Amino acid sequence: MDFFIQLFTDPIGFYNSHELLIAQIGVNAILAISLFVTFYSGQLTLANAGFMAVGAYTTVIMSLYLPLPLPIDILAGSLLAAAVGFLVGLPVLRLRGIFLAIATIGFVEALRLGVILNLPITGEGQGLKNPTADPLGGIVPIVISLPLIAYLVWRLTHSKLGHAWAAIREDELAASSNGINVALYKMIAFVIGALLAGYAGALETHINFFVDPTEYSVTRAIQILTFAVAGGTTNVVGPIVGAFFLTSLPEIIRQASAYRDVVNGVILILVIIFRPQGIVAGGGLAIHRPRWWPESWRFRGRPASVN
Amino acid sequence: MGALLQLTEVRRHFGGVQAVDGVSLQIDAGSIFGLIGPNGAGKTTLVNLVTGYIPTQSGSIRLGDDGATVELGRRRPDVIARLGVARTFQTLRLYRNLSAFDNVLAGMHARRPQDTLQQIAPLPAFQHEPRARLARASALLERVGLKPDEHGPRRAGTLAYGDQRRLEVARALAIEPRLLILDEPAAGMNPVEKDRVRDLIQQLNADGLTILLIDHDMRLVMGVCNRIAVLNFGRKIADGSPATISSDPEVITAYLGRQADKSGARVPGAQAATVTTAARPSVVAAGAPGGPNRMLEVRDLEVAYGAIRAVREVSFGIDEGEIVALIGANGAGKTTILNTLSGILRPLSGSARFLGVDLAATSPDRIVRQGLVQVPEGREVLARLTVRENLELGAWVRRDRQAVHREIEALNQRFPILGRRRDLPAGQLSGGEQQILAIARGLLARPKLLLLDEPSLGLAPQMVDAVFDVIRQIHDEGTTILLVEQNALRALEVADRAYVVETGRILLTGSGAELRQNPAVQKAYLGG
Numbered sequence: 145m146d147f148f149i150q151l152f153t154d155p156i157g158f159y160n161s162h163e164l165l166i167a168q169i170g171v172n173a174i175l176a177i178s179l180f181v182t183f184y185s186g187q188l189t190l191a192n193a194g195f196m197a198v199g200a201y202t203t204v205i206m207s208l209y210l211p212l213p214l215p216i217d218i219l220a221g222s223l224l225a226a227a228v229g230f231l232v233g234l235p236v237l238r239l240r241g242i243f244l245a246i247a248t249i250g251f252v253e254a255l256r257l258g259v260i261l262n263l264p265i266t267g268e269g270q271g272l273k274n275p276t277a278d279p280l281g282g283i284v285p286i287v288i289s290l291p292l293i294a295y296l297v298w299r300l301t302h303s304k305l306g307h308a309w310a311a312i313r314e315d316e317l318a319a320s321s322n323g324i325n326v327a328l329y330k331m332i333a334f335v336i337g338a339l340l341a342g343y344a345g346a347l348e349t350h351i352n353f354f355v356d357p358t359e360y361s362v363t364r365a366i367q368i369l370t371f372a373v374a375g376g377t378t379n380v381v382g383p384i385v386g387a388f389f390l391t392s393l394p395e396i397i398r399q400a401s402a403y404r405d406v407v408n409g410v411i412l413i414l415v416i417i418f419r420p421q422g423i424v425a426g427g428g429l430a431i432h433r434p435r436w437w438p439e440s441w442r443f444r445g446r447p448a449s450v451n
Numbered sequence: 452m453g454a455l456l457q458l459t460e461v462r463r464h465f466g467g468v469q470a471v472d473g474v475s476l477q478i479d480a481g482s483i484f485g486l487i488g489p490n491g492a493g494k495t496t497l498v499n500l501v502t503g504y505i506p507t508q509s510g511s512i513r514l515g516d517d518g519a520t521v522e523l524g525r526r527r528p529d530v531i532a533r534l535g536v537a538r539t540f541q542t543l544r545l546y547r548n549l550s551a552f553d554n555v556l557a558g559m560h561a562r563r564p565q566d567t568l569q570q571i572a573p574l575p576a577f578q579h580e581p582r583a584r585l586a587r588a589s590a591l592l593e594r595v596g597l598k599p600d601e602h603g604p605r606r607a608g609t610l611a612y613g614d615q616r617r618l619e620v621a622r623a624l625a626i627e628p629r630l631l632i633l634d635e636p637a638a639g640m641n642p643v644e645k646d647r648v649r650d651l652i653q654q655l656n657a658d659g660l661t662i663l664l665i666d667h668d669m670r671l672v673m674g675v676c677n678r679i680a681v682l683n684f685g686r687k688i689a690d691g692s693p694a695t696i697s698s699d700p701e702v703i704t705a706y707l708g709r710q711a712d713k714s715g716a717r718v719p720g721a722q723a724a725t726v727t728t729a730a731r732p733s734v735v736a737a738g739a740p741g742g743p744n745r746m747l748e749v750r751d752l753e754v755a756y757g758a759i760r761a762v763r764e765v766s767f768g769i770d771e772g773e774i775v776a777l778i779g780a781n782g783a784g785k786t787t788i789l790n791t792l793s794g795i796l797r798p799l800s801g802s803a804r805f806l807g808v809d810l811a812a813t814s815p816d817r818i819v820r821q822g823l824v825q826v827p828e829g830r831e832v833l834a835r836l837t838v839r840e841n842l843e844l845g846a847w848v849r850r851d852r853q854a855v856h857r858e859i860e861a862l863n864q865r866f867p868i869l870g871r872r873r874d875l876p877a878g879q880l881s882g883g884e885q886q887i888l889a890i891a892r893g894l895l896a897r898p899k900l901l902l903l904d905e906p907s908l909g910l911a912p913q914m915v916d917a918v919f920d921v922i923r924q925i926h927d928e929g930t931t932i933l934l935v936e937q938n939a940l941r942a943l944e945v946a947d948r949a950y951v952v953e954t955g956r957i958l959l960t961g962s963g964a965e966l967r968q969n970p971a972v973q974k975a976y977l978g979g
Contacts, residue, residue: 299571304560314546
C-alpha cells in the first residue's frame with residue numbers, strides 16, 4: 145500500500161526511489177505495445193522476445209566495437225529487429241492462431257539456442273558485459289519514448305492501416321472482399337511489432353550492465369503476452385496498464401516477489417475468468433460471472449454479468 | 452447493353468468432384484441475374500471463383516463492358532474487389548465486434564486515400580477528409596434502410612439478424628462496386644423481411660448496379676431477376692427468363708429428383724389436375740397423439756440460431772415401424788429438426804419425446820444409447836480410417852465386442868460394396884459407397900429409430916437407387932426411419948407418410964402417395 149500512497153502523495157520521491165522499477169515498467173510497456181500491434185491485427189505471436197534479443201545484442205555489440213553515438217546503435221538494433229521480423233514473417237504469417245504462436249516460439253528458441261549461444265560475438269552462453277550502460281541516464285529515453293509510442297500506436301489504430309487491421313482480426317475472408325490486402329497488412333503489423341520489440345530490447349540494455357541470453361526465452365515471450373492480455377487489448381492503454389500492474393506487483397506485495405511467476409499466473413487466470421476483456425476495456429468495472437459460478441455467490445452491489 | 456461479367460467454360464474440381472464443370476454465362480450490365488440450383492450444385496463455388504477465393508483451373512472470367520475487359524481468374528480476392536466486384540456471404544461475415552459504422556468504414560478501404568500520416572498529426576487542415584467519409588458511411592447505412600444514429604454506433608453482432616444482412620450489403624456497397632454478388636441474402640428471413648430484401652435489390656438495381664443473386668427462395672429469385680441460370684452437379688442445365696426456367700422439365704427434375712426409372716419420371720402436379728382436381732391438400736392434424744406404438748412425439752418445436760428462427764411451431768409424430776419423410780427445399784429447417792432430435796441442438800421451446808425420453812434434456816450420447824441414431828448429412832465418414840475401423844467406431848457405445856464383431860461380418864455380407872473394401876480408407880470410396888458405410892455405421896449402434904439426413908445428396912442416379920434399396924431393406928428388417936430429403940419424389944416413394952417443410956414450418960402432410968400427386972409440393976420447392 146505504501147507503494148501507491150507514495151506514488152500519489154510524493155511523486156518526486158517515488159520517482160527517485162523507484163527509478164529502476166519505472167525504467168523496467170517502461171520497457172515492459174513498450175514490449176506489451178509491440179505485442180498489442182500484432183494482436184490488433186488478429187495475430188497471436190510470441191516472437192517478440194526474439195526481436196527484443198536482436199535489438200539488445202545489436203545495440204550492445206555496436207557500442208562495444210563501433211565508435212558511434214548510442215542513439216544510432218539503438219536505431220540500428222531496432223531496424224535490424226524489424227528486418228528480422230520481415231524475414232520471419234514471410235513464412236510464418238501464413239499460419240493463424242495457435243499455430244502462429246507455436247511457430248513464433250520456434251523462432252525465439254532457434255534464435256537463442258541456435259544463433260546467440262553459438263556466435264562468439266554474442267558471448268555465447270556467457271552473455272555480454274555492457275560497460276557503457278547507464279542505469280540512471282537510461283531512464284530518460286524510456287520515459288520519453290513510452291508516451292510517444294503509445295500516442296503513435298493509438299493514432300495508427302484510427303488510420304486506414306488500423307481499420308484494415310481490425311477488419312482482418314475480425315474476419316480475414318471478409319476483409320479481402322473489402323479490397324484489403326490481408327497478407328500485406330498482416331506483414332506491416334508484424335514488422336511494426338518487431339521494430340517496437342527491438343527498440344524495447346535496445347533500451348533495456350542501457351539500464352543493465354549485462355546482456356543475459358536467458359532473458360530472451362519463451363518465458364519472457366509469455367510474460368509479454370501476459371501484460372497485454374491482463375491489461376486488455378481493445379486499446380493501447382490496456383497493455384500499458386497490464387505492464388505497470390504486473391511489473392510493480394513484487395513491489396506492491398513484497399512477500400510475493402519470490403513467487404513472482406506464480407502470482408502472475410494466478411492473476412492471469414483470474415483476469416481471464418472474471419474479466420475476459422482485460423483490465424482496461426469497455427463495460428466499466430463490471431465483473432464477468434462465469435457460468436459455473438453459483439448465482440447466490442453474486443458480487444454484492446455489482447452487475448453480475450457483462451455480455 | 453453489353454456484358455459486365457462473362458464466364459467461359461469455367462472449371463474447378465476438388466479431388467474427384469467436379470464442383471464447377473465448364474460453366475459459361477453472361478451477366479448483362481444493369482441486370483439482375485439469378486443463379487439457382489439444388490444444394491451442392493456449385494453455386495457458392497462459382498461465386499468463390501469469380502471473387503478469387505478459389506483459383507479457377509481452366510476457363511476465363513472477364514469483367515468489363517465492351518471495350519476494356521479484365522481477366523479475373525487467378526487474381527487475389529482483394530484485387531478483384533478493387534476492380535469492382537463486391538459480395539456478401541451466405542453465412543454472415545460481418546466484423547461482429549466492430550460498430551456498424553466501422554464495418555462500413557472498413558468496406559471503404561479500397562476507396563480511401565492513405566491517411567496514416569494525417570492521423571498521426573491530426574491538424575485541423577486534415578479534418579475534411581474523415582468528415583466526408585463519415586457522411587458517406589451514414590449515407591450508405593441509410594441506403595440499405597439502417598438508421599445511422601440508432602444502428603451506426605452499435606456493435607454489428609448485436610444488431611437484429613435482418614439488419615446484419617442489410618449492413619453486409621452496405622459494407623459491400625462501400626467499395627463502389629460495378630457488380631454486387633448477393634449470396635443468399637434472404638436466408639433465414641421471415642416473409643416481411645424478405646419483402647424488404649426484394650425492395651432493396653430492386654432499388655439498388657434501379658440506381659444502376661448490376662446484381663448477381665443467389666437464393667433458395669424461388670419467389671424472391673423469380674420475382675426480381677431478369678435472367679436466371681440453373682446449376683446442377685456443377686453444370687449449367689438451363690439459362691433464361693424466369694418464366695422459361697420455372698417450366699423447364701430438367702430444372703424441375705433437378706429440384707424434385709427423379710423417381711426410380713421403373714416408374715418413369717413424373718412431375719408432381721402434372722397429373723394432379725385429372726386425379727385430384729382442385730382438392731385441398733389433405734392436411735392431417737399434425738402431431739395428433741398416435742396409438743400405443745407411437746415412438747417419437749414432437750410438439751411445437753422452436754429452434755433458433757442466435758437471432759435466426761430456423762424452426763417454428765413444428766409438431767409431428769412417428770409410429771413404430773414407419774418410414775416418415777421430411778421433405779422441403781434447402782434451408783427449410785429439416786436438418787435443424789434432426790439435429791435437435793439427436794441432441795446436438797437445443798430447442799428454444801416445445802418438446803420432443805422419444806420412447807418416454809425427453810430429448811431436449813438428454814445428452815447426445817445418451818440419446819444414441821436410447822436407440823435414436825442419426826446418419827448425418829454429407830456422410831461424415833472418417834476418410835483416413837478404413838471401412839472396418841469406421842464401422843467399429845459406430846459400435847463405440849456398445850460393450851458386447853463379440854456381437855459387434857459378428858454384426859460387422861454380417862454387414863459386410865449384406866453390403867458387398869463394403870465387404871470388398873473393408874481394408875481401404877473410407878476416403879477412397881465413392882460418394883454412394885460412403886453413404887452406405889455411414890448408414891451401416893449407424894446400424895451398429897442398434898437404432899430403434901434411424902434418422903437419415905439427405906442420403907442421396909450429391910449422388911449419381913444409379914447410386915441413389917442403391918442407397919434407397921438399402922433404406923427399404925433396413926426398414927423391412929424392422930427399423931423405424933425418419934428420412935430427410937431434398938429429392939422429394941424418391942423420398943415419397945418409400946415413405947409411409949411425409950411432412951413438407953417450408954421456411955421452418957410444416958406446410959402440409961399426408962401419405963407418400965397423396966403428396967406425390969399434390970401440386971403444392973412443387974410450389975414449396977420452386978415457388979409459384
